[in-house]
Amino acid sequence: MIINHPLLGPRDSEEFVYLGSTDLINRPTNWEDEASAEDFYQYQYIRENVAGDHKELWYHEQGDQSWLVVTRNTLTHEITNVELAQDVSRAMGRGK
């Protein structure tokens, strides 16, 4: 698979490390709350496991060390969109 890095252009997926769904960006922020255990359980262990377009986190370990959000079809492996994870994260209202 070729990942079209927004800064570096097309790179072989072998240069990257895969983490999982972009849902992992949304770590619960209510950790001081007793009731957050269920939220953390859902965050850590439960997956949508999408068959189709899947937004997922890839880390460019052998490149510029950036985290990317890749939209890839899990039925065909076709990659339709690649964004910097920091941009996606900011758009979600997370981070600085």
Add this chain to the structure above:
Amino acid sequence: MSKTRYSAFKVVKEALTGHKGWEPTWRDAEPKADGYDVIIVGGGGHGLSTAYYLAKNHGITNVAVLEKGWIGGGNVGRNTTIIRSNYLLPGNEPFYELSMQLWENLEQDLNYNAMVSQRGIMNLIHSDAQRDAFIRRGNAMLFADAGCEYIEAKEVKERYPFLDMDNPRFPIKAALAQPRGGTVRHDAVAWGYARGASDLGVDIIQNCEVTGFNIENGKCLGVQTSKGEIKAGRVAVCVAGSSGRVMAKAGIKLPIESHVLQAFVTEGLKPVMDNVITFGAGHFYCSQSDKGGLVFGGDIDGYNTYAQRGNLPVVEDVCSGGMAIMPSIGRARLLRMWGGIMDMSMDGSPFIDSTEVEELFFNGGWCYGGFKATPASGYCYAHLLATNHSHEVASAYKLDRFRRGAIIDEKGVGAQPNLH
């Protein structure tokens, strides 16, 4: 329903009488109008063995196995055929040992030649730390009566002179073997269980895709299929590889990701490897089939996918693992390679459990170790379906174990499915 008993006498008799007495191995059925006590979704190894043990051990014969395609067309038809019970953790080891014991009696039990070959499995050790870890695992195996053998490097070399003992990066220091491990003819497992279940009255319904579950007030009353609605007292999902997609129809999300695992077979070679050998420093496991091909596999590709094909970096990774222990494999040409979809769970261990929907049960999350578990998986799933209680050796395989912190993580890598 007349059961043909297979024997050498029967073979000779049929040979002399023009092979007119053979019957279909199992009965191809259509759904009954008034439904079933138990519907098993998925006609793979685990589904068929569940049906067999439901009928045989618990006398529940008003059972249907629904299969979207043809039986045995999923992962039971495309694995590397290895059986073993060399696990470490108490949640796993007794379960896989039960499976091994069932393998040992499978052919007599089913009257079907599944070519169970206890040729032994040998896990190579490449460092002192690994030796310690393997000896610990060996002790766990001895506790579970699975048996194991520690083999010194000298003996490893005598037995398998083709191994690269003095590889600069991965020297072979010793090996941990399980002499009772081995291989089984994978398709025959599905066919044997199908025949056994069918003879006991189970309906095997092929080309019948489950498209939805009829759930009312939190209780499952049956399934919608490509052959119409079918009522059921109990629905047992058993579709590892497609668990996410099927359980989503019941509104249930799982602690599972779907990943692809590739496997390979070389052209037929003269006999060279009389057991199963695994590389300890990377991921590579290999045996020689009866046709002579070296059957081998390695790691999953590592990203979510439902496509039954992998990519080249993993091919290279697996083959370099093979080259590290047996350089001669480099001269063999690959005949075929293929990919299958695995339920990768969050701790690398499976599930056999009830669900939040009443009368809906789930069996899955087998990662890439489902084949060896086929008999025990069916045995324990049938026990759960018949008695409402988990079988004692499968009692750790609960869906809520992550919520309770009771994970069964053999590899110790945490909630990262692509690392298990």
